[in-house]
Every structure is written in C-alpha cells, then in structure tokens.
Amino acid sequence: MLNRSTRIALRSNKNIVSRSSILNSLNKSNLIYQQSRLISSSEPIKAQVQPEVSSGSASFHKAPRIIHQGQSDKPTVAILGSGWGAISFLQHVDSTKYNVVLISPRNYFLFTPLLPSCPVGTVDEKSIMEPVVSFANKKKGDVTYYEAEATDINPNDKTVTIKSFSNINSISPDSVNVGLQANEVAQIKYDYLITAVGAEPNTFGIPGVEEHGCFLKEIPDSKKIRHKFIEAVEKANLLPKDDPERKRLLTLVVVGGGPTGVETAGELQDYIDQDLKTFMPNIVDEIQIVLIEALPVVLNMFETKLTSYAEKVLRETNIDLKTKTAVGKVESEYLIAKTKKDDGSIEETKIPYGVLVWATGNKPRSLITNLFKKIPEQNQANRGLIVNENLLVNGTNNIFAIGDNAFAKLPPTAQVAHQEAEYLSKVFSKISRIPNFHENLKSSTKPDVLFEENGIKPFKYIHLGSLAYLGAEKAIANITYGSRSFYSGGGIFTFFVWRVLYVSMILSFRSRFKVIADWTKIAFFGRDAFKEL
Numbered sequence: 001m002l003n004r005s006t007r008i009a010l011r012s013n014k015n016i017v018s019r020s021s022i023l024n025s026l027n028k029s030n031l032i033y034q035q036s037r038l039i040s041s042s043e044p045i046k047a048q049v050q051p052e053v054s055s056g057s058a059s060f061h062k063a064p065r066i067i068h069q070g071q072s073d074k075p076t077v078a079i080l081g082s083g084w085g086a087i088s089f090l091q092h093v094d095s096t097k098y099n100v101v102l103i104s105p106r107n108y109f110l111f112t113p114l115l116p117s118c119p120v121g122t123v124d125e126k127s128i129m130e131p132v133v134s135f136a137n138k139k140k141g142d143v144t145y146y147e148a149e150a151t152d153i154n155p156n157d158k159t160v161t162i163k164s165f166s167n168i169n170s171i172s173p174d175s176v177n178v179g180l181q182a183n184e185v186a187q188i189k190y191d192y193l194i195t196a197v198g199a200e201p202n203t204f205g206i207p208g209v210e211e212h213g214c215f216l217k218e219i220p221d222s223k224k225i226r227h228k229f230i231e232a233v234e235k236a237n238l239l240p241k242d243d244p245e246r247k248r249l250l251t252l253v254v255v256g257g258g259p260t261g262v263e264t265a266g267e268l269q270d271y272i273d274q275d276l277k278t279f280m281p282n283i284v285d286e287i288q289i290v291l292i293e294a295l296p297v298v299l300n301m302f303e304t305k306l307t308s309y310a311e312k313v314l315r316e317t318n319i320d321l322k323t324k325t326a327v328g329k330v331e332s333e334y335l336i337a338k339t340k341k342d343d344g345s346i347e348e349t350k351i352p353y354g355v356l357v358w359a360t361g362n363k364p365r366s367l368i369t370n371l372f373k374k375i376p377e378q379n380q381a382n383r384g385l386i387v388n389e390n391l392l393v394n395g396t397n398n399i400f401a402i403g404d405n406a407f408a409k410l411p412p413t414a415q416v417a418h419q420e421a422e423y424l425s426k427v428f429s430k431i432s433r434i435p436n437f438h439e440n441l442k443s444s445t446k447p448d449v450l451f452e453e454n455g456i457k458p459f460k461y462i463h464l465g466s467l468a469y470l471g472a473e474k475a476i477a478n479i480t481y482g483s484r485s486f487y488s489g490g491g492i493f494t495f496f497v498w499r500v501l502y503v504s505m506i507l508s509f510r511s512r513f514k515v516i517a518d519w520t521k522i523a524f525f526g527r528d529a530f531k532e533l
C-alpha cells in the first residue's frame with residue numbers, strides 16, 4: 001500500500017521517472033519517494049528515492065550548479081524560508097503566473113504561538129508542525145521546494161546560493177538518485193526574491209549563553225528544554241534534601257520577560273503544579289522558577305493595567321520574578337545578574353541554576369547581515385533589511401523582505417509577517433496583469449514611483465491585538481482593530497479567548513484538530529513526564 005505522498009509523486013512526476021522504476025525501487029528497498037509534484041524545472045530534474053522520515057514530508061532533488069527554474073515565459077519567484085512570511089506568501093500567491101521556488105532547511109511550517117506549550121507537553125510538537133508539501137500541494141501551477149539553506153544572496157547576478165540540508169547521502173543502488181547530496185552547493189536563478197528567513201536568538205554577546213542556555217525558537221529547542229528539565233529533576237531526586245546541589249538543579253531560570261519568557265515560565269509552572277506533583281510529590285515543592293527581566297515590567301507591549309495583572313499572577317503561582325535585573329554573564333552552573341535598586345544602586349547576585357532558558361529577543365541572521373554589506377542603501381541597516389512602503393528592499397528592484405528579517409518599523413511578530421505576506425502576494429498578482437511591468441521594474445531607477453503610477457498601494461499594517469498566556473489558566477489580551485480597542489482584560493475568561501483565537505490562527509485544519517485534541521487529552525489524563533518523546 002502506498003502512502004499519500006508516494007501516490008502524489010507517482011501521479012505527477014511521470015515525465016521525469018517511470019512509474020515502474022519507482023515502484024521497483026519502492027518494492028526492493030521499501031523506500032518512500034516524496035512530493036515530487038513540487039518539482040518543475042527547465043533543467044532535467046529527476047526524482048529521488050529516500051527513506052521515510054518521521055518529521056513530515058520532504059523533497060530532495062539534485063540540482064545543477066546554476067538552476068534556471070521552470071518555464072522561461074514566467075518570472076521565477078524564489079522564497080526563502082518556510083515560516084509565517086514564506087508560507088503565508090505561498091498560500092496566497094498566484095502560482096500560475098510565476099515559477100515559485102521555496103527554499104528552506106525546515107521542511108515544515110511551525111505555528112510558533114504555541115511553541116511555549118511544547119516543552120512540557122501541553123501541546124505535542126507535531127501538532128504545530130505542518131509539512132511544506134501540504135501547502136504546496138494546494139497550489140495550481142508549478143511550485144518547487146528545495147530542502148536547503150540559503151547561504152548567500154548575490155543581488156548582482158540574481159542568484160541565491162543554497163546548500164542542501166538533506167542528510168541523505170546514499171540511497172538504494174536500484175533507485176534513481178537525483179537529490180541534492182547533503183552539503184551540495186547550487187545556485188538558484190531568480191527574477192524576484194522574497195526573503196523570509198526570520199531571525200535568530202540574540203545573546204547580546206553575553207558570555208556563556210550559547211554554551212549553557214536553551215533558546216525557544218524551534219522544535220529541537222523545545223525538546224532540549226524538556227530533556228534538561230526532567231534530567232535535572234531526576235538527578236536532584238537522588239540527592240539529600242539539604243544538599244545545595246539539589247537546590248541548584250531544581251532552580252529553573254528564564255531570562256527575558258517578553259512574551260516568550262513569560263509564556264514558557266507559565267507553562268513550566270503549570271506542569272510542576274498540575275502534573276509533576278503526581279509523579280514526584282516529594283520534590284515538587286522544592287522546584288523554583290526564576291524569571292529575570294532587565295526592564296521594570298514584564299510584557300512591556302501591554303498597557304500597565306495588564307502588565308500589573310500579569311506580574312500578580314506570576315507571583316501568585318510561585319514564580320520568583322526579578323525585574324530591573326540584567327544578566328551579564330553565564331557560567332555552567334550559575335549566572336551573574338545586576339539589579340537596579342530603588343535608591344539607584346546596583347546589586348550583583350550570583351544565581352545558581354539547573355536549567356537556563358534564554359528568551360531575550362532576536363537579531364538578524366548572517367545571510368541578511370551579509371546582504372546589508374552588498375547593497376549600499378542597506379549599509380546602515382542593523383535590525384533587518386530596510387524596505388520601502390511596498391516591502392521592496394531599498395537599493396534593489398527585485399528583492400522583497402517580509403517578517404522578522406525586514407525592518408518596516410513594526411514589531412517582529414507572526415501577525416506582521418502574515419499581513420505583509422498577504423499584501424505582497426496581492427502585489428504580485430496585480431503586477432502580473434500590468435503589461436510590461438516586469439520589464440519596466442527591471443530597468444527602473446525609481447521603483448517607488450513605478451509602483452505608485454501603477455496604482456499599487458503601500459502596505460498598511462492593521463494591529464489586531466496582543467495576547468499572552470501567563471500560566472494557571474490565565475491570560476491577558478488586548479484585542480484591537482488598528483487604533484480601535486475591542487477588549488482588554490486578563491483572567492480565566494481571557495484564557496479561553498486566547499485559546500479560541502490561537503486555534504483560529506492555525507494555518508491548517510489538521511493542526512487545529514490536533515491542538516484541540518492535545519488540550520482535551522491533557523484535561524483528562526494530564527501531561528507526561530518523559531525526557532524523550
């Protein structure tokens with residue numbers, strides 16, 4: 001019995017590899033050939049057989065050194081990333097008008113708003129992952145996916161250098177080997193480039209953070225936090241009650257009182273209060289979560305009434321909240337923090353920890369900072385690619401930037417990335433209908449004027465509000481439409497509002513269903529306490 005992705009591949013890749021050769025190789029080696037419907041190129045791209053992987057569908061194919069994608073009468077749009085910006089753009093772009101190429105080392109979309117729920121298993125990691133192929137399969141026209149990392153953007157020759165991210169080095173000798181080999185380098189030629197590679201955790205160069213801290217940005221981060229936390233509790237459990245090492249191991253420090261830090265601390269505290277007490281009742285009262293924030297308040301994007309409420313909930317749930325405290329150094333078993341006292345003096349403290357979660361915000365990826373240097377208009381950029389009102393990267397007429405890797409004077413949120421992507425896909429639809437627009441844009445020295453003359457309106461962000469989970473089934477929310485506020489509050493009711501809104505934001509029905517099932521499951525059976533899941 002072939003699985004679904006196998007059937008898709010067989011149906012759509014008939015002119016690349018014969019059905020019988022694939023079936024032969026499937027039969028002989030029990031390998032699964034996946035998602036080659038996505039592959040389309042004027043170059044002879046062939047199919048590849050690969051072992052079935054558990055993390056969702058993947059597409060791998062061999063690329064020549066320089067790849068001119070798809071049909072030559074259509075412009076090629078290369079999209080970098082598979083996160084909020086990239087996938088929202090893919091969902092909405094008219095792929096019959098362009099050769100669409102998506103490049104990302106991560107072969108799935110990640111619904112980040114529920115990532116803080118994952119380390120403790122409130123939501124299963126797989127529930128918030130959706131394979132790229134699920135989105136690509138719904139598109140008409142040609143969509144190609146490369147499971148690869150973009151390592152360099154070359155605006156002068158309009159290419160992106162990519163390095164295959166696949167760890168598949170060898171496949172069955174009988175099958176057709178066509179994938180990009182692991183670590184193989186190729187260049188993709190583009191007419192338009194959409195950068196949506198997000199950002200990476202910022203350590204502000206503080207020594208020790210990279211080595212000893214856990215970030216919370218991707219799925220492996222969630223698994224690492226769970227593993228370290230359970231391991232620390234298990235180790236502590238073997239030590240006598242008065243051993244300082246036991247106290248250290250049972251201290252979990254979260255640095256950064258932004259939404260990532262607060263939500264993670266709240267979820268961990270929930271796990272301790274609601275589940276760990278059943279598994280390890282003798283130790284649970286000794287576990288201490290410490291939340292450290294450099295500013296005087298946590299969640300500073302909310303109004304004072306809500307931040308005060310948030311702090312009250314955090315303290316009531318036994319989280320040791322230290323505001324006006326900045327961490328300056330991290331060692332393997334303790335960190336050094338400086339607290340600004342009310343009289344203006346600075347107090348230095350040494351805080352031993354068993355697990356350290358680092359959530360102090362983002363910085364641009366090296367792919368993007370390297371591009372800053374190649375475009376004179378971007379030389380002053382530091383937070384992201386500076387874009388004009390149409391999200392075109394200043395100093396270029398074919399690179400657009402959306403999401404966290406763009407600097408459009410907006411916060412780095414999923415909401416912004418999603419709206420920017422929707423807007424840009426509409427722009428792409430519109431310009432495909434304007435005669436000679438592509439040619440005119442290529443030679444234009446004033447792209448802003450060209451966009452305006454052709455009636456393309458600037459991007460307008462509409463803020464729909466902010467939500468944050470605090471733990472103990474309490475959340476805060478400020479629901480808005482632009483400058484109009486519809487709801488502002490905190491508590492258990494807001495927690496249900498938070499859940500409903502988050503579920504409605506999930507991009508696929510499948511994920512939505514799985515998240516609701518996870519919540520239902522833990523309501524009846526609680527969470528698990530496994531290091532590995």
Ligand SMILES: Cc1cc2nc3c(=O)[nH]c(=O)nc-3n(C[C@H](O)[C@H](O)[C@H](O)COP(=O)(O)OP(=O)(O)OC[C@H]3O[C@@H](n4cnc5c(N)ncnc54)[C@H](O)[C@@H]3O)c2cc1C
Binds near residue numbers: 083116404
């Ligand atoms: C724990 C957490 C919770 C959050 N909760 C919320 C929330 O509740 N509401 C909200 O609005 N925002 C939230 N955010 C912020 C939100 O996730 C980001 O603003 C959003 O993901 C930005 O979208 P993006 O497309 O720019 O980047 P991302 O979604 O991060 O996607 C970047 C993509 O680029 C890929 N990539 C990376 N490097 C390369 C490369 N070299 N080449 C090709 N591809 C590459 C990555 O694999 C990824 O697929 C949260 C963030 C975190 C970390």
Ligand SMILES: NC(=O)c1ccc[n+]([C@@H]2O[C@H](COP(=O)([O-])OP(=O)(O)OC[C@H]3O[C@@H](n4cnc5c(N)ncnc54)[C@H](O)[C@@H]3O)[C@@H](O)[C@H]2O)c1
Binds near residue numbers: 257294
């Ligand atoms: N629920 C939500 O809407 C949600 C959830 C998570 C993330 N996000 C978005 O993702 C983006 C990133 O969020 P985030 O929470 O990761 O980062 P953030 O930038 O929002 O917050 C980081 C916090 O860390 C503090 N900090 C920095 N250095 C420190 C140090 N050395 N010691 C102590 N504190 C320090 C900062 O003062 C800041 O408050 C934001 O735009 C946020 O809005 C939103």
